[in-house]
Amino acid sequence: MTTNGGADLTRLIEPDRVHRSVYTDDAIFAREMEAIFQRAWVYVGHESQVKQPGDYCTALLGQQPLIMVRHSDGAVYVLYNRCAHRGALLCAKSRGNTGGAFGCSYHSWQYRTDGTLESIPLPAGYEGTRFSPGAADYNLKRAARVESYRGFVFASLSPSGPALAEFLGEARIALDNMCDRAPAGEVEIVPTCFRFIQHSNWKIFMENQLDALHPYVTHESTGRAAAELERQMMARKQKPPLEYHYLSAFTTPFNEWDKLQTVNYPYGHCMLQGYMGLRPRDPDTLAYEAVMREHYGAERTERILGVNIHHVLIYPGLSVQPALQQLRAARPLAPNRTLTEIWHFRLKGAPEAIYRRALAYYNLINSPSTMVNADDLENFWRCHQGLAADGGDWVSFHRNAGQDDEHDGVIASRRGTSEAPMRNQFRAWKQYLSSSEH
Amino acid sequence: MPVVIKKRSRKKAITPKKNSFAQFRVSDDDVILREVEQFLYRQAELLDAKRWSDYIELFDADGIYWMPASLEQITGDGMPSIFYEDRNLMTMRMKRIAHPHAWSQTPAWGTSHIVSNVTLEKVDSRTGDVSVRSRFHMMEFRRDASRHFAGVYHHELRKTKHGYTIRLQRTDMVNGEAPFDYVLLAWV
Ligand code: FES
Ligand SMILES: [Fe+2]
Numbered sequence: 001m002t003t004n005g006g007a008d009l010t011r012l013i014e015p016d017r018v019h020r021s022v023y024t025d026d027a028i029f030a031r032e033m034e035a036i037f038q039r040a041w042v043y044v045g046h047e048s049q050v051k052q053p054g055d056y057c058t059a060l061l062g063q064q065p066l067i068m069v070r071h072s073d074g075a076v077y078v079l080y081n082r083c084a085h086r087g088a089l090l091c092a093k094s095r096g097n098t099g100g101a102f103g104c105s106y107h108s109w110q111y112r113t114d115g116t117l118e119s120i121p122l123p124a125g126y127e128g129t130r131f132s133p134g135a136a137d138y139n140l141k142r143a144a145r146v147e148s149y150r151g152f153v154f155a156s157l158s159p160s161g162p163a164l165a166e167f168l169g170e171a172r173i174a175l176d177n178m179c180d181r182a183p184a185g186e187v188e189i190v191p192t193c194f195r196f197i198q199h200s201n202w203k204i205f206m207e208n209q210l211d212a213l214h215p216y217v218t219h220e221s222t223g224r225a226a227a228e229l230e231r232q233m234m235a236r237k238q239k240p241p242l243e244y245h246y247l248s249a250f251t252t253p254f255n256e257w258d259k260l261q262t263v264n265y266p267y268g269h270c271m272l273q274g275y276m277g278l279r280p281r282d283p284d285t286l287a288y289e290a291v292m293r294e295h296y297g298a299e300r301t302e303r304i305l306g307v308n309i310h311h312v313l314i315y316p317g318l319s320v321q322p323a324l325q326q327l328r329a330a331r332p333l334a335p336n337r338t339l340t341e342i343w344h345f346r347l348k349g350a351p352e353a354i355y356r357r358a359l360a361y362y363n364l365i366n367s368p369s370t371m372v373n374a375d376d377l378e379n380f381w382r383c384h385q386g387l388a389a390d391g392g393d394w395v396s397f398h399r400n401a402g403q404d405d406e407h408d409g410v411i412a413s414r415r416g417t418s419e420a421p422m423r424n425q426f427r428a429w430k431q432y433l434s435s436s437e438h
Numbered sequence: 439m440p441v442v443i444k445k446r447s448r449k450k451a452i453t454p455k456k457n458s459f460a461q462f463r464v465s466d467d468d469v470i471l472r473e474v475e476q477f478l479y480r481q482a483e484l485l486d487a488k489r490w491s492d493y494i495e496l497f498d499a500d501g502i503y504w505m506p507a508s509l510e511q512i513t514g515d516g517m518p519s520i521f522y523e524d525r526n527l528m529t530m531r532m533k534r535i536a537h538p539h540a541w542s543q544t545p546a547w548g549t550s551h552i553v554s555n556v557t558l559e560k561v562d563s564r565t566g567d568v569s570v571r572s573r574f575h576m577m578e579f580r581r582d583a584s585r586h587f588a589g590v591y592h593h594e595l596r597k598t599k600h601g602y603t604i605r606l607q608r609t610d611m612v613n614g615e616a617p618f619d620y621v622l623l624a625w626v
Pocket of ligand 1: 083084085086087088104105106107108109
């Protein structure tokens with residue numbers, strides 16, 4: 001594949017179609033990592049992953065290996081995972097507790113958990129050299145900006161840009177609504193992470209998250225099997241578990257999906273309305289709603305539980321399902337390789353049955369035995385294979401183009417299957433790439 | 439030096455007279471072990487032959503196939519799991535795989551299991567139920583690529599008139615916490 005990195009990248013993005021090279025080109029990928037993933041606010045992790053001083057976990061932002069760590073004063077730091085001496089990774093494990101300091105495995109430089117250099121062996125060896133302890137060069141480098149929103153930690157590797165709250169804008173409803181659904185107003189991560197390597201570009205994954213045209217086709221086999229099981233169980237006078245409905249909902253025909261709505265925000269964030277009956281009326285839900293009313297009062301409870309959202313994308317790499325307490329983070333590895341990390345959360349103060357509902361979704365839809373993503377991943381692979389070939393230069397996003405309603409930079413689609421979310425992501429892509437052009 | 443094997447009559451070796459040769463004594467546990475081994479081998483063959491419905495039939499009415507998310511887990515109930523399936527979910531998985539529009543099934547796909555190191559952990563002399571531990575190695579071929587999964591099976595088997603049924607099969611994969619290159623389409 002020829003490289004397109006020197007070309008005017010924004011010419012590859014038209015309002016209703018994009019050039020295939022943005023998915024396959026090595027140089028464009030490198031530019032994306034720099035201009036998007038190393039500048040935007042990217043999700044690092046949840047504060048409940050690092051509860052105690054010394055607790056740490058690692059994350060990849062763009063191509064940069066980072067450590068999120070809880071310091072002795074309770075603050076959370078995000079540091080580059082790189083020793084200031086000769087460059088070794090400090091943390092080779094993805095999580096753990098490092099005690100008071102990070103010690104390098106190579107020559108034992110020691111760093112405090114805020115990244116400052118604590119000690120080096122045989123310091124006399126540096127006398128009379130340019131090495132000066134205390135200078136920033138000899139500390140662990142910090143992510144340029146770190147902010148937490150209701151426990152969700154984001155970092156930007158660029159010193160300038162909008163503050164996190166401004167960046168999130170209305171898409172913060174993803175995090176607000178997930179936390180608000182907890183009677184205690186906050187969530188706690190469950191320390192299991194299911195991870196997949198997708199053999200396709202990261203944008204193919206992001207475009208899929210809000211694609212209401214695909215479930216009826218891609219997930220037909222699972223939708224039909226689940227619907228059949230529901231019928232069989234009902235015929236046997238058994239009550240099918242609620243989570244079967246998450247799968248049988250895929251049999252919803254095209255025209256029903258089209259009645260949904262997407263809302264598309266600045267910075268590439270987007271939201272797809274819920275479709276799978278996210279507010280059932282079973283006894284567990286009713287008991288939970290009673291607890292909610294105790295905490296929030298009837299009116300506020302209604303406002304929180306009335307939020308009917310399936311997915312919110314926080315561009316460029318996060319997909320959140322507030323009502324199901326799930327989160328998927330996409331970590332691009334190469335133009336044709338994307339790591340996804342999938343987490344789920346407990347609602348603090350909610351009955352165990354509500355956790356179990358999130359767990360059922362996590363196990364059924366998001367685990368490595370998924371009967372759902374199995375067919376998504378197959379299609380992502382097919383897309384990437386096709387886009388790497390010379391069978392055509394453009395990717396079509398014409399569906400309902402020009403038929404959306406725009407107010408103050410927010411684009412509401414009139415149709416659920418509108419390709420507005422994809423167009424909106426490329427609107428942001430173009431802005432990131434063009435403002436980084438020198 | 440080649441090992442010299444004393445020749446014995448084949449007949450004697452297979453059907454020793456009632457305990458007449460101490461070295462051929464077959465204890466009850468050995469019989470159980472052979473039965474259990476055969477059960478495990480048959481189970482593996484059903485998977486590799488994609489005889490899903492026969493495979494599901496090996497499970498008790500309330501039997502569970504469980505693959506924990508981490509080796510430390512002691513229960514799958516209320517915990518994240520890679521699989522935690524009763525017969526209803528297993529049936530759903532079977533129906534899905536068989537559907538003509540299961541796109542993930544389009545490429546050629548096959549597996550081969552080896553089961554070994556079979557150890558009886560507990561035999562209930564009253565009921566005949568057994569706990570058995572074994573090791574497996576599964577090679578999977580899908581669309582021009584191979585993957586390997588390996589680990590430990592723990593079976594809780596119930597003795598019935600017609601042989602064993604599975605109350606619980608726990609599958610611990612040594613590489614179960616690695617990022618998955620694609621998914622697990624069926625039980626390992
Ligand atoms: S590379 Fe870390 S102490 Fe030398
Ligand atoms: Fe999908």
